[in-house]
Structures are given as C-alpha cells and as structure tokens.
Amino acid sequence: MSTITLIGTRLAEPGQEFVYEGEASACEGCPYRNQCLNLTEGIKYEVTDVRSGAQTLPCGVHDDGVTAVEVEPTTVTANVSARNAYAGSKSKLEGPCPHVECPSHEFCEPAGADFDEEYQIATIVGDPPHDYCMLDRDLTLVEFAEKKK
Numbered sequence: 416m417s418t419i420t421l422i423g424t425r426l427a428e429p430g431q432e433f434v435y436e437g438e439a440s441a442c443e444g445c446p447y448r449n450q451c452l453n454l455t456e457g458i459k460y461e462v463t464d465v466r467s468g469a470q471t472l473p474c475g476v477h478d479d480g481v482t483a484v485e486v487e488p489t490t491v492t493a494n495v496s497a498r499n500a501y502a503g504s505k506s507k508l509e510g511p512c513p514h515v516e517c518p519s520h521e522f523c524e525p526a527g528a529d530f531d532e533e534y535q536i537a538t539i540v541g542d543p544p545h546d547y548c549m550l551d552r553d554l555t556l557v558e559f560a561e562k563k564k
Contacts, residue, residue: 417463417485421451423477427484431462434527441475451481458562459527461489488561494522494543494554495536505533509552519545522556534559 435454469483495506540556
C-alpha cells in the first residue's frame, strides 16, 4: 500500500530508493512536518510515483525544495551466512566489514538493515559478487522481506 509523502525534488524519481532517517533539526517549526515526517525510521522505501501537478515546496533540508510522491517499503538485498539460508528462514547480518573496496561491501552492510536485528529471507539471489571473502565468511546473497510499518 502506497504512502504519500514529501521528499527532495532531486530524489523524486520512480524507482529511487532511500532509507528514511527521521526528523532533521531543520524540520523544527516547518509547516509541512506532518506531510514529510509520516514514514517509519529505518525502513527502506522506493518511490513508486511522483504526484502529477504537485507543487515544489520550500524546505530547510533540501535546497531545491520538496515535492509529493508515493512510496512503498521495499526489500533489502544483503549477504548472510550461507548456513541455513533459505526462503522463509530468518537471518542476521554477519557483522561489520572494514573492506570497503570489496564488491560485496554494500551487501554486507546494506542500507536499511541493522546488525542486531533478525530479518526474514524473501528470496535467495545466489552467490555474492565477490570472488572470496576477506573475512573468510561463507555468504549467500538474499533479499530480506519488506519491513512493515
């Protein structure tokens, strides 16, 4: 189910994904707070539609202003332990990885997922994009199910 919210005009493209981080200090006193701050912190969302005819409203956070869009929670693609990783099971991220140059780093520390939380695996994607794990972890690339509000 879509939610209508306001986001920066530069982000207002169908398919754009973002993790809602909550209120910024510049939001205090803004007349559009109720329209902007209506998402759940830590959830990854995808813009599904840009509202036609929507105005660009001034914003203290986004220098080009904000506009109305429809968003829906979306999946998070992540690397998890290959052991017992199957669709429908629950899993956690393996932990931080200092190897930012690794092609799998964005999946070992994915936006929209926390290390101390358990997630349901929606689908198994397959092998991670790296040739070998520099931390000697046996990993599988999966999609976590969408987190609900």
